[in-house]
Amino acid sequence: MAASVREKQTVALKRMLNFNAPPLKNTAAEPVWKVLIYDRFGQDIISPLLSVKELRDMGITLHLLLHSDRDPIPDVPAIYFVMPTEENIDRICQDLRNQLYESYYLNFISAISRSKLEDIASAALAANAVSQVTKVFDQYLNFITLEDDMFILCHQNKELISYHAINRPDIQDTDMDAIMDTIVDSLFCFFVTLGAVPIIRCPRGNAAEMVAVKLDKKLRENLRDARNSLFTGDSMAAGQFSFQRPLFVLADRNVDMATPLHHTWTYQALIHDVLDFHLNRVMMEEGAGAEPSPAGARPKKKSRKTYDLTAADKFWQKHKGSPFPEVAESVQEELDTYRAQEDEVKRLKSIMGLEGEDEGAISMLSDNTAKLTSAVSSLPELLEKKRLIDLHTNVATAVLDHIKSRKLDVYFEYEEKLMSKSTLDKSLLDIISDPDAGTPEDKMRLFLIYYITTQQAPTESDLEQYKKALLDAGCDLSPLTYIKQWKAFTKMASTPANYGNSGVKPMGLFSRVMNTGSQFVMEGVKNLVLKQHVTDWSSVTSQETDDYRYFDPKMLRGSESSIPRNKNPFQEAIVFVVGGGNYIEYQNLVDYTKSKQGKKVVYGCSELFNSAQFIKQLSQLGQK
Amino acid sequence: MAVDRTLLFKASVKTVKTRNKAIGIGFDSTKDEIFKRTRPKSGFSPKAKEVITNITKLKDFLLQHRKDYVSAGSLISSDLTRMTDSERDQIDQDAQIFMRTCSEAIKQLRNEAEKKVTSSQIKEHRGAVLDLIEMYLKGVCKLYSEQRAIRVKRMVDKKRLSRLAPEHHSQVEKTRAIEPTEEKAVKEESSEKSTSEVLDNTVEHLWEEGRVEDELSPEEIQMVCYLRQHCCHGTFHPFPFFLPVRQIEGKVVEISRLQEIFAEKVLQQETEIDSIHQLVVGATENVKEGNEDIREAIKNNAGFRVWILFFLVMCSFSLLFLDWYDS
Numbered sequence: 047m048a049a050s051v052r053e054k055q056t057v058a059l060k061r062m063l064n065f066n067a068p069p070l071k072n073t074a075a076e077p078v079w080k081v082l083i084y085d086r087f088g089q090d091i092i093s094p095l096l097s098v099k100e101l102r103d104m105g106i107t108l109h110l111l112l113h114s115d116r117d118p119i120p121d122v123p124a125i126y127f128v129m130p131t132e133e134n135i136d137r138i139c140q141d142l143r144n145q146l147y148e149s150y151y152l153n154f155i156s157a158i159s160r161s162k163l164e165d166i167a168s169a170a171l172a173a174n175a176v177s178q179v180t181k182v183f184d185q186y187l188n189f190i191t192l193e194d195d196m197f198i199l200c201h202q203n204k205e206l207i208s209y210h211a212i213n214r215p216d217i218q219d220t221d222m223d224a225i226m227d228t229i230v231d232s233l234f235c236f237f238v239t240l241g242a243v244p245i246i247r248c249p250r251g252n253a254a255e256m257v258a259v260k261l262d263k264k265l266r267e268n269l270r271d272a273r274n275s276l277f278t279g280d281s282m283a284a285g286q287f288s289f290q291r292p293l294f295v296l297a298d299r300n301v302d303m304a305t306p307l308h309h310t311w312t313y314q315a316l317i318h319d320v321l322d323f324h325l326n327r328v329m330m331e332e333g334a335g336a337e338p339s340p341a342g343a344r345p346k347k348k349s350r351k352t353y354d355l356t357a358a359d360k361f362w363q364k365h366k367g368s369p370f371p372e373v374a375e376s377v378q379e380e381l382d383t384y385r386a387q388e389d390e391v392k393r394l395k396s397i398m399g400l401e402g403e404d405e406g407a408i409s410m411l412s413d414n415t416a417k418l419t420s421a422v423s424s425l426p427e428l429l430e431k432k433r434l435i436d437l438h439t440n441v442a443t444a445v446l447d448h449i450k451s452r453k454l455d456v457y458f459e460y461e462e463k464l465m466s467k468s469t470l471d472k473s474l475l476d477i478i479s480d481p482d483a484g485t486p487e488d489k490m491r492l493f494l495i496y497y498i499t500t501q502q503a504p505t506e507s508d509l510e511q512y513k514k515a516l517l518d519a520g521c522d523l524s525p526l527t528y529i530k531q532w533k534a535f536t537k538m539a540s541t542p543a544n545y546g547n548s549g550v551k552p553m554g555l556f557s558r559v560m561n562t563g564s565q566f567v568m569e570g571v572k573n574l575v576l577k578q579h580v581t582d583w584s585s586v587t588s589q590e591t592d593d594y595r596y597f598d599p600k601m602l603r604g605s606e607s608s609i610p611r612n613k614n615p616f617q618e619a620i621v622f623v624v625g626g627g628n629y630i631e632y633q634n635l636v637d638y639t640k641s642k643q644g645k646k647v648v649y650g651c652s653e654l655f656n657s658a659q660f661i662k663q664l665s666q667l668g669q670k
Numbered sequence: 671m672a673v674d675r676t677l678l679f680k681a682s683v684k685t686v687k688t689r690n691k692a693i694g695i696g697f698d699s700t701k702d703e704i705f706k707r708t709r710p711k712s713g714f715s716p717k718a719k720e721v722i723t724n725i726t727k728l729k730d731f732l733l734q735h736r737k738d739y740v741s742a743g744s745l746i747s748s749d750l751t752r753m754t755d756s757e758r759d760q761i762d763q764d765a766q767i768f769m770r771t772c773s774e775a776i777k778q779l780r781n782e783a784e785k786k787v788t789s790s791q792i793k794e795h796r797g798a799v800l801d802l803i804e805m806y807l808k809g810v811c812k813l814y815s816e817q818r819a820i821r822v823k824r825m826v827d828k829k830r831l832s833r834l835a836p837e838h839h840s841q842v843e844k845t846r847a848i849e850p851t852e853e854k855a856v857k858e859e860s861s862e863k864s865t866s867e868v869l870d871n872t873v874e875h876l877w878e879e880g881r882v883e884d885e886l887s888p889e890e891i892q893m894v895c896y897l898r899q900h901c902c903h904g905t906f907h908p909f910p911f912f913l914p915v916r917q918i919e920g921k922v923v924e925i926s927r928l929q930e931i932f933a934e935k936v937l938q939q940e941t942e943i944d945s946i947h948q949l950v951v952g953a954t955e956n957v958k959e960g961n962e963d964i965r966e967a968i969k970n971n972a973g974f975r976v977w978i979l980f981f982l983v984m985c986s987f988s989l990l991f992l993d994w995y996d997s
Contacts, residue, residue: 058672066672076722077802081795107798108791117789121715153672160682163675167682171690176683182675419924422931 050194054239056095062153063104066181081124082109085134087155088127090190090201094326112137123149130158139169149180156188156231188235192326195648196632199232204653209299209625210663212253215670229652230260244294246597254296254624258597265599292618299625304498306628306660307491309457313373314366315629319656320448328353330444353437361434367633377438384431391421452484461495478515486520491657494529524668525661620648627651718799721775728768729810740820765814772807776800
């Protein structure tokens with residue numbers, strides 16, 4: 047993969063926006079204007095990749111939702127980017143009848159069926175608009191890329207393919223089929239965009255196996271149909287040397303239930319856990335003043351602010367995986383450098399002021415003119431930098447407030463110790479009964495991790511004690527019922543999850559991380575440093591697990607044997623978790639990739655949830 | 671990899687047509703199509719497209735003659751390929767006039783669009799279209815000003831090489847000449863309002879610089895002649911004088927660049943300051959009216975009180991009178 051998935055998807059989108067022609071490199075080309083119409087799926091796909099300014103630069107004057115009220119703009123071509131569902135097709139036919147735009151370029155996110163195409167055709171005929179429908183394309187972009195090496199399947203209707211939907215006890219076969227079809231469709235689109243046919247490996251006996259079987263079948267069918275195969279053609283000829291096929295590892299959420307419940311310590315994962323973070327956008331409430339408003343005055347309105355954390359934000363790219371204290375330090379450093387540059391500019395101003403009184407003293411300007419030019423031209427960059435620093439300061443302060451109020455560092459340390467089976471210095475009961483350490487949800491998470499990771503189940507009396515303490519703290523016990531079932535089930539199955547050697551080095555209690563004068567004084571918060579945290583997935587990528595099934599869609603005969611034919615070590619791997627994933631696993635994979643030279647790992651999951659959402663799903667399952 | 675389904679779509683259209691014919695549903699296709707052709711000829715987008723074609727014409731014209739314009743001209747100059755200065759000036763003037771008319775047309779379109787519009791979506795769309803056209807125009811103007819800058823620089827170099835006057839004289843002349851041009855440019859820029867005219871100003875500024883060089887040369891030529899007469903015996907090394915001159919030249923070019931940036935920023939701020947001024951004026955008026963109202967209210971309050979007191983006094987007097995009358 048010379049280009050990452052994100053770049054490939056962006057290129058595909060830009061091509062689509064240029065009326066499905068490759069975009070020209072000529073910068074002073076004539077502007078052509080168009081209108082972009084998308085549905086919610088299309089919006090989720092486009093928003094992490096292209097900003098509004100980039101859309102404008104490509105000539106898009108208006109971008110509208112498909113199901114909103116749209117006025118006729120009679121002399122403009124319209125580009126549609128929608129899913130081929132019934133309602134969307136109906137709405138498109140309605141638009142054709144109402145003659146809203148001059149020409150229509152229909153792009154469907156995944157493949158459209160023949161019958162729906164005929165529906166559009168009949169509507170176009172009825173409206174005499176057949177000549178206006180200029181192009182119809184299947185884009186095969188039914189997945190959302192969040193980072194260069196991370197993707198999720200969907201954001202809109204994720205309850206349909208959530209962990210709850212897959213694992214609920216009253217699920218019918220038809221429902222399961224539908225869910226599997228959706229997942230396989232998106233994965234198929236992913237591989238088409240990537241332009242490579244992977245080798246599939248999956249564990250036995252769970253949802254991941256079903257997905258693997260279906261995906262293998264779909265890829266095989268497509269490859270066999272050599273005329274219409276999506277994997278030949280100019281994607282291969284684009285200078286990519288794909289001698290190495292990527293390895294696609296499917297995993298099921300049920301293998302490792304503790305990681306989504308884990309409290310985190312890295313920046314991106316913390317933001318996802320603690321704040322409202324979707325599709326690279328953070329939403330926070332600002333102006334939450336600590337002092338109560340004076341009587342008689344109107345209460346201070348809390349404005350909601352949204353921040354976009356994009357690929358262009360260098361600070362974010364550098365620090366999204368660092369532990370939180372490091373992030374705080376770096377923000378402080380950035381602020382200092384910014385202030386130094388600002389002072390430099392101001393100093394120039396004063397120098398200029400002095401020189402202005404001295405007529406004809408141009409010879410004394412020496413290199414100040416050059417400095418002034420560079421200062422003035424670097425002003426926009428400085429302003430941008432300031433904006434980013436403000437953004438990260440706000441976000442980090444919000445996160446820090448949460449950490450302090452819920453004592454998340456205590457939980458993190460304790461859970462790390464639980465998961466690495468090292469000695470515990472405080473008993474679990476103490477932490478649960480501690481009234482000001484965290485919300486009931488935090489305590490529930492901690493207890494579930496304990497329950498999942500103990501080798502032998504706690505005795506009945508212990509369990510009763512814990513349950514009582516949890517109920518006192520106000521927790522809901524239904525997740526526990528489900529986890530009990532799950533544990534019973536997995537005990538019958540293969541080996542328990544191996545959490546690897548995770549080391550936690552506490553660097554002194556009550557250490558002041560920041561020097562004085564900074565905003566991030568973390569008194570009482572331990573400065574914990576994460577060591578290499580190797581999880582289960584990395585062992586699979588190094589092909590240590592042999593009892594996984596093996597699928598190769600390029601082989602002519604579908605073999606049921608699980609003997610891996612290809613023993614070469616893989617350079618690229620794609621890890622996909624069926625049932626949901628989160629940023630902790632992503633971060634672990636990124637760290638693992640950094641340690642192994644020359645290997646690239648892409649992480650994907652069917653949905654992205656944080657611990658709160660996961661607990662909700664577990665409690666729904668426990669109540670059944 | 672996107673898959674083109676257009677052919678499949680057209681095939682489906684044919685299928686549906688044949689199916690409809692078989693069932694017996696017919697459509698008056700031909701009549702409506704003829705009616706549709708009469709689209710509004712003088713709508714917004716044809717005009718916008720016209721402006722774009724004009725700008726493209728200008729761009730093609732500039733690019734076509736660019737090579738000739740920029741060519742340094744060798745010693746063995748063939749008259750066919752080399753442009754005279756007057757031709758270059760002609761091109762410059764034409765280009766400037768063209769750019770001005772284009773920006774006028776854009777402004778006009780914007781005003782029209784504001785007036786006639788019915789829905790907010792169409793308004794937004796038209797605004798964005800006009801922004802795109804303006805950016806395109808700016809791109810083409812940049813082409814032009816680059817060309818111009820090369821030409822001016824070359825003229826400056828030529829003048830410098832041909833000048834044999836001592837260092838101080840040229841410096842002083844330069845400073846004296848450059849300050850008035852900068853002042854003139856600043857005055858002109860402060861009296862104009864739109865950014866596209868800033869482009870024209872930068873163009874004019876470069877033009878001014880070129881003209882300044884021409885004004886210097888007659889005097890310089892006199893100096894050179896005088897020096898030649900009196901110093902032709904003995905070796906005359908002009909090189910030590912050129913280095914500081916070159917430095918100053920470089921600085922002057924940078925100052926002009928800074929000038930452009932500042933002028934742009936000042937113009938941007940000017941519109942904002944205008945709007946703030948309007949707001950402030952409105953606010954003072956409101957405050958004045960508020961004061962008037964308060965005064966009125968006080969007066970009414972006072973008057974009301976006076977009437978009450980009067981009424982009470984009259985009542986008490988009448989009571990006393992009745993009392994006296996009765997007793």
